[in-house]
Amino acid sequence: MRHPLNDTELHPIRVLVVDDEPAILDAYRELLCPATNAESEARKDSLEDLRARLFPRAGAPRAAPPAPPTRTRFRVEAASSAEAAVEAVRQAIASGAPFAVVFLDMRMPPGRDGAWAAAEIRAMDENVSICLCSAYSDVDTEELSARIPPEDKFFFLAKPFHPQEVRQMALALGHKWRAEQRIAQLAYYDSLTGLPNRAQFRDRMRACLENAQRHGKTMALLYIDLDNFKRINDTLGHTAGDELLRVVADRLRATVRKSDDFIHVNASRQRGNDCARLGGDEFMALLPEVMSPGEAGLIADRLIKALSQSVLLGETECTVTPSIGVAMYPQDGQDAESLLRHADLAMYAAKRAAPGTFVFYDEKMNAGAVAQLEMESRLRNAIANNELSLHYQPQFDLHTGRISSVEALLRWHSPELGLVPPLSFIPLAEATGLILSIGEWVLRAACHQAQRWLADGLPLGRIAVNVSPVQFAQKEFVELVAAVLADTGLPASSLELEITESLVMKDEAWAYQVTRRLKTLGVALAIDDFGTGYSSFGRLKDYPVDRLKIDKSFVTRPGGDSAEDSAIVAAMISMAKTMGLSVVAEGVEDFSQLLFLQEQHCELGQGFLLSSPLTSGEAEQFLRRMHDADGATDAERRSRLGS
Numbered sequence: 001m002r003h004p005l006n007d008t009e010l011h012p013i014r015v016l017v018v019d020d021e022p023a024i025l026d027a028y029r030e031l032l033c034p035a036t037n038a039e040s041e042a043r044k045d046s047l048e049d050l051r052a053r054l055f056p057r058a059g060a061p062r063a064a065p066p067a068p069p070t071r072t073r074f075r076v077e078a079a080s081s082a083e084a085a086v087e088a089v090r091q092a093i094a095s096g097a098p099f100a101v102v103f104l105d106m107r108m109p110p111g112r113d114g115a116w117a118a119a120e121i122r123a124m125d126e127n128v129s130i131c132l133c134s135a136y137s138d139v140d141t142e143e144l145s146a147r148i149p150p151e152d153k154f155f156f157l158a159k160p161f162h163p164q165e166v167r168q169m170a171l172a173l174g175h176k177w178r179a180e181q182r183i184a185q186l187a188y189y190d191s192l193t194g195l196p197n198r199a200q201f202r203d204r205m206r207a208c209l210e211n212a213q214r215h216g217k218t219m220a221l222l223y224i225d226l227d228n229f230k231r232i233n234d235t236l237g238h239t240a241g242d243e244l245l246r247v248v249a250d251r252l253r254a255t256v257r258k259s260d261d262f263i264h265v266n267a268s269r270q271r272g273n274d275c276a277r278l279g280g281d282e283f284m285a286l287l288p289e290v291m292s293p294g295e296a297g298l299i300a301d302r303l304i305k306a307l308s309q310s311v312l313l314g315e316t317e318c319t320v321t322p323s324i325g326v327a328m329y330p331q332d333g334q335d336a337e338s339l340l341r342h343a344d345l346a347m348y349a350a351k352r353a354a355p356g357t358f359v360f361y362d363e364k365m366n367a368g369a370v371a372q373l374e375m376e377s378r379l380r381n382a383i384a385n386n387e388l389s390l391h392y393q394p395q396f397d398l399h400t401g402r403i404s405s406v407e408a409l410l411r412w413h414s415p416e417l418g419l420v421p422p423l424s425f426i427p428l429a430e431a432t433g434l435i436l437s438i439g440e441w442v443l444r445a446a447c448h449q450a451q452r453w454l455a456d457g458l459p460l461g462r463i464a465v466n467v468s469p470v471q472f473a474q475k476e477f478v479e480l481v482a483a484v485l486a487d488t489g490l491p492a493s494s495l496e497l498e499i500t501e502s503l504v505m506k507d508e509a510w511a512y513q514v515t516r517r518l519k520t521l522g523v524a525l526a527i528d529d530f531g532t533g534y535s536s537f538g539r540l541k542d543y544p545v546d547r548l549k550i551d552k553s554f555v556t557r558p559g560g561d562s563a564e565d566s567a568i569v570a571a572m573i574s575m576a577k578t579m580g581l582s583v584v585a586e587g588v589e590d591f592s593q594l595l596f597l598q599e600q601h602c603e604l605g606q607g608f609l610l611s612s613p614l615t616s617g618e619a620e621q622f623l624r625r626m627h628d629a630d631g632a633t634d635a636e637r638r639s640r641l642g643s
């Protein structure tokens with residue numbers, strides 16, 4: 001059975017031989033790339049002669065032994081002077097096929113000598129093994145070894161040498177070079193796309209930055225992230241996702257390589273290392289020779305066009321667009337870390353503003369991100385430092401004027417940031433997962449407070465607690481609610497949880513299951529901010545919810561009433577009624593709104609007109625006043641609403 005070809009068979013080892021005598025170059029070639037039998041018979045005589053000149057030994061000249069049967073193949077290139085050797089190495093690197101071994105004659109008059117070429121070659125290529133060949137004993141090997149490190153890649157061969165010595169040396173050094181390349185490939189390249197990985201890219205950036213610093217150059221860094229890549233993975237599977245990443249990598253490589261054409265740079269360098277895959281669907285491109293943001297923008301634009309071309313994955317034609325952030329050296333950062341961070345921030349800005357576009361880094365982005373980080377670290381300690389509190393906003397029955405419930409609203413008093421409104425920190429708490437501990441704290445504090453007020457005989461109705469979608473998605477959410485009720489002694493019927501439409505829509509099956517289980521506990525459920533999401537009345541009828549809270553944006557309109565909003569509110573109220581749901585109008589701010597709602601027979605209302613959110617002390621006084629007025633008639637209470 002034949003094993004799959006490995007790269008020993010596929011790719012010959014590249015060897016450069018350098019000597020000023022053409023016959024010696026031929027002999028090297030013959031040794032490393034033996035001709036076929038027929039050819040070798042024909043050339044046998046002349047080769048005997050050459051070998052004798054190159055490899056004389058004491059005693060009679062003899063034929064070189066036949067090359068051993070090995071599958072290792074060499075590709076030999078020859079140069080006849082030190083200068084030509086240096087040029088050959090430079091070209092090999094530029095073409096992406098560097099040499100593994102160089103055999104270098106020490107003396108090649110009238111040109112430069114082998115020691116000079118060795119030092120030049122080492123400066124360009126730190127991986128190649130260099131064998132310096134000399135017939136003279138005047139070479140100071142120690143001094144040269146020290147001058148041309150590393151020691152394990154620099155050798156001396158005394159002429160005349162045995163033919164096998166050359167071949168075995170080429171074999172051993174060639175295999176060592178290959179093994180090192182393979183290790184480097186694993187450590188420094190992404191195995192899926194073959195692009196440099198993050199580690200190599202960082203090294204490359206540092207080298208480019210040093211160079212740019214030294215020569216006062218400008219450069220650009222592009223941070224590229226695919227939009228909706230997850231969707232491809234989820235719908236077409238990981239194999240398709242991997243294929244897409246490979247195509248993106250090829251297109252990225254090709255575009256960056258081609259960028260030389262239109263920014264008119266010296267294209268002698270190898271450009272393959274200027275792109276990288278950082279992981280997932282994130283890529284980078286480095287443009288070390290870019291002169292201005294304008295040029296960087298031109299390349300970003302070309303990249304977007306190239307990457308947005310459709311890709312055939314199996315039978316499905318897909319299109320993904322990239323969002324790109326651009327950071328420029330020196331203006332956007334002096335070191336690799338800050339340039340990477342700033343390009344990343346710019347990429348996020350592009351994604352937020354308009355996916356499939358590019359955005360340049362701007363200092364304000366950093367200020368925003370730093371502020372977020374600071375807020376996050378402060379929020380982390382907010383519970384422990386007692387910085388959270390609850391305000392309570394009563395909700396009224398618009399016909400009887402009684403309190404139907406009290407909504408607990410979270411407040412954060414940060415010593416450094418002052419009073420932070422919930423809409424400024426809740427999204428951050430949700431994104432970081434902090435909402436789980438914060439949400440549990442709110443639930444406990446609200447239930448505890450409500451239980452005390454009820455025990456005092458205050459007319460609280462229910463306590464309403466807002467639930468984040470992140471909490472709701474937790475497997476243990478229902479158990480948590482049950483445990484808090486048990487711990488605080490609050491009857492389940494006195495608790496109402498406010499969930500949002502978007503939460504129900506996200507995963508309908510899960511929402512259905514959790515709402516059922518919560519109902520089984522005996523808890524009331526309200527859909528908060530109704531009208532701002534996408535749920536339809538038709539869908540809602542499947543869920544065991546008790547109430548809809550019409551979002552305040554429909555109820556409160558700055559600058560006067562809108563006939564359209566009034567019509568929507570009226571329709572919501574009447575449809576909810578036909579479904580047996582009660583309706584709360586949020587954001588009741590003035591009498592005309594209150595009257596309108598009463599005319600529409602809206603059952604419940606909440607808003608600044610009726611009562612602002614109150615501290616616990618204020619809420620308690622408010623509840624006591626309501627309690628003391630318990631003897632009043634509905635009409636009396638109703639007339640006091642909003643006064």
Ligand code: C2E
Pocket residue numbers: 393408409410421422423426439442466467468498528529552556586587588589606607608609613
């Ligand atoms: P929400 O649940 O819809 O709460 C009502 C918001 O409207 C409150 O803002 C309240 O102060 C405000 N409001 C009350 N009456 C009026 C009015 O007449 N006009 C206007 N324009 N606004 C009025 P707040 O306290 O700033 O809370 C904002 C949002 O933050 C809440 O909206 C809720 O979504 C969220 N939130 C508050 N506390 C919590 C919490 O403990 N957990 C979670 N997950 N979210 C909370």
Ligand code: MG
Pocket residue numbers: 407466498528
């Ligand atoms: Mg609410």
Ligand code: MG
Pocket residue numbers: 528529549551552586
């Ligand atoms: Mg609301």
